[in-house]
Amino acid sequence: MLTDILFPIDEEYRSGTDDEPFAFFLEGFVESKRADLLLGYFSSSAINVLSLGFAKFISNGGRVRLIINNILSSKDKATVLKGLDAEEDDNRFLIEDYYGIKDALDSYGHHFFDCIAWLIAQKRIEIRAIKPIGRRGIAHYKSGIFYDGTNKVRFKGSCNFTASGLMENLEELDLKLSWHYKGEAFLRHERDYNQIFEGKSDIAALIPFEEIEEAILQDYGGKDLDELLVNEQHLLAQKAKLKHSEATRRVLETIMQKIEAYRNAPRFPFESGPRQYQQDAYENWIGNGHHGIFAMATGTGKTITALNCCLNEFAKQENYQIVILVPTTILVEQWEKEAKRFNFRRIIKASSKNAGWKEALDDIRNSQSFGVPDSYVIVSTYRTFGNPVFQAFLKAAGDEIILVADEAHNVGAPAVAALFAQLPVKKLIGLSATPKRVYDEEGTEQMEAFFHDAPPYAYNFTMERAIDEGILCPYYYYPRVVELTQPEMEKYTEISAKLASLHDRASKDNAAKKSYEKLLMQRKRIIHKATSKLAAFESVLRDIMKSEDGPGLKYTLVYAPEGFYDENETDLDFYPKVPEDSRIIDYYANAVREVSPETRVADYISESTDKEHTLRNFETGKIDVLLSMKCLDEGVDIPRTEQAIFCSSTGNPRQFIQRRGRILRQHPDKHFARIYDLVVIPSSVPTGASFELEQNLVRKELERVVDFAYMAINNFAAIKAVRSICDRYQINPDSLNPYSPPVA
Structure with missing residues (x-):
């Protein structure tokens, strides 16, 4: 001054x-x-x-x-x-x-x-x-x-x-x-x-x-x-x-x-300062006793919001002790970059890929044993968090630590929840676009209890608001209905009949319940691996190629099904370049090459050796189409994506919400996004006891469609694309809308 x-x-x-x-x-x-x-x-x-x-x-x-x-x-x-x-x-x-x-x-x-x-x-x-x-x-x-x-x-x-x-x-x-x-x-x-x-x-x-x-x-x-x-x-x-x-x-x-002093002090990375909602999140967190969950849509800046809380706390006590937990090693790297942008100087990465973290924690403990205050940021995977050395450090570190749990729904997993229950940490921030754990009410309750929070949580920032305020880009949504083949339908019908016979017993008998759940998974796999999706995928690719106002196939992200086709599940002669032991994702990659031989295609999967390099090449246009399975579900930034094709059917709200958030991140050269979604349904409607079971499965698929359609620019056209399916299964699409019906 x-x-x-x-x-x-x-x-x-x-x-x-x-x-x-x-x-x-x-x-x-x-x-x-x-x-x-x-x-x-x-x-x-x-x-x-x-x-x-x-x-x-x-x-x-x-x-x-x-x-x-x-x-x-x-x-x-x-x-x-x-x-x-x-x-x-x-x-x-x-x-x-x-x-x-x-x-x-x-x-x-x-x-x-x-x-x-x-x-x-x-x-x-x-x-x-x-x-x-x-x-x-x-x-x-x-x-x-x-x-x-x-x-x-x-x-x-x-x-x-x-x-x-x-x-x-x-x-x-x-x-x-x-x-x-x-x-x-x-x-x-x-x-x-x-x-x-x-x-x-x-x-x-x-x-x-x-x-x-x-x-x-x-x-x-x-x-x-x-x-x-x-x-x-x-x-x-x-x-x-x-x-x-x-x-x-x-x-x-x-x-x-x-x-x-300026060089060494943490500071907000943008001269405009934090956005008002990021300051509001901090004030709410303070008001909630320095703990709580930030339920923020993917792409709204959860990382910056959490680090801004840490920055404000640093201003009060002039040192910082921050522990950040993330699900993957890629997110360890991303959080390190963000912490550096805030000028947090001492950052320790703790994961299976980072040697020396145990020695670094020992150095901090030695300094503190002599009464020397130490500033540090530790970014760890949840897996390394469970290491006895890491647990011993946290128990001895004192109560000034701020613990940030990214993708905080992971805290509800039994093994992680048991470790969290023993922690003495008082300042807690949970981050998640989807805090609720699907099919796990007990895990959700444990997570909420640990962060001393409950819906609507300490801070809530919806995707609808993020789009309205220009934080995420608007999008068009194109659902494409895909029906099961005759052999798939026969298997599907057979499993449905068994499910119908077990339905009443499953609520009373544990053995029947396990058999019932196993059959449900088998039937979901039929939907998941439906081979007609390959032809539908090719059709979508050709439609994109014909579009005059789009980028062609550049900057396209494809979520492919996981696993392998069984020998009798697809006609290998249809894709002669794909070896018989290939994964399903390889068939989808080959489909891109069949439609557009000049298009540059790459996989982004757990076995990929240089994921950062692959993402950079996609960002700069050296790769046109990026195919993934689950690796891009949590936390990875790919803002250059202009269009996405969802070929992997999922009824898990977390997955499809996270995936949509990946695509809607802003980029200077992107004004809106396009999402193509393959929606798989049975080819015929059963009668009797099987109808209600099948109706519930179709309802799960359509929940995603209605959720996506509601916020899309073309929401009425998107709903119209599946209206006949709704009528066939006696489902009112408005009843599936988690918000409110679209208004004409």
Whole structure:
């Protein structure tokens, strides 16, 4: 903050005294988020001289507006033009990369000018060149205002914003501090500045940069323009012999300490700060006693929301002790990346793929045994969480730990629930798009009891709201009805008859219940592996290829059925390139190649050796179609997906909700998504006792369809596609809607 600067009592800076103009500009940039400078001569060499403070200013999220006269060095003119022509989304530097920016600003060579051009392209430096209207002279202002978001410091003086002006000349500056003056003292200056900057002034005209005059030594004879003509060797020589007063050296030391503290402190990764709903989640969590479940739709930023809670807690106690549990090793890597973006410095990965985590936990315990507070983030899989070494660490770690359980429904699994019941941790965050455990009320109750929470939970963010607020992208939904083949229908009918005969006994007899559940699984497998889906899949692919407004098959994600076809379940001659022992997913991959031989296809399965590389290639368009089974159900980001084909029938709400969330993540080049869904039903309707059983199975399939259709752009067309099936099985689609019926 600007109020942290120890300004001279007389609010004046003067060369040759303890209060040098150089120190003012250095501290002013370090403590500000915006600067409006009204200058005469300008040279980027001044930014080089102030690189220490200017890099911190940029890392603050700072932006500077410059109004200068119409004379620039050749290099600076070329640099400005380069920056104005550059793409704004060029990510050469991260804004938080203080040292990266400082090194570029501190090296007066090609990289320095590249950095200045980048800052201009990013709107970190906005420059307007002006010339007096009706006069022959040049603009020779030397004033400006620094802002920190609350306070302002205005300066006026003799100092040009150039290397020589800051380092060699005898200069002076007078200040006005906003906390010593009423607001009107700044209003006129700000109004006049904005008029000039916007080209609305009647005393100064904006000059296109192509018309800027270049300061050439031989033309100007060096008259008062030496500072504009500083070359690299001259500037480096100046910096080498630079001498400051004792007071200025103390300023430099203080700034270095602040910068080091800034470099080491966790902070929110985006300068806009957390979204309101992320702050609301934190406040609700606090209000619920530092524990609770965040039931947030996939793609709404559960990770950032949880880490923001940790960040707020760090601000209260100045150290952080965070344990994050995830279901997969891929999510260990993802959480590590997110924690680094928050600038959490010590991150320990604990999983079967990460050696050394036990030693790292021992180091923390040793430090704490000597009373030394230690900051750390541990990201572990649920499996490693069960390791005795990990459990011993948690039991001895104290009650200040924040435990974040990603995909928190895993906590309800019996083995995990038993371990959670013994934990002394008090600060708890559970994250899940689908907290309820399907077919496991006891597990759901255990999970909710551990987090001291119950529906609607500490924070709830629905997918419908996420789409409405633009956090997830809208989508079209195309259900495609697929019927069982005659052999499949015969097996299906046979199993259905057995289920009907066991139905009444299953509720009273454990042996009958187990047989009943086994038969249900056999019948589900028939639906799951239905071979007509292959032909339907090909039909969908051909329809996509014919579409004139889509991307073809690029950026397509396919959820294929798991397992293998039995020898009598498909005609292998239909896909001669697929070996007999191939998985079902291989048949689907081959179907893509049959329809479009030039399309690049890849699998993303548990056996894949380099999943990160595969995802990167899909993101960049080097892979067109990505086929997966269950690997992409939890937590993996694939925002580039523009269309998905669901070939793996699932009645598990968690699976289809998670899968839909994968596809709806926002991407700059994606305006909406398309979801194609193969809905498998029997080819005939039974009578008698079997009808109710079959109706229930079809109802399960249609629940997914109605859920997907409700929020789709084309919701009525999607419902219409399955209306005949609803009529056949006497099912009212509105009764399946978990929200409310679509309104015409």
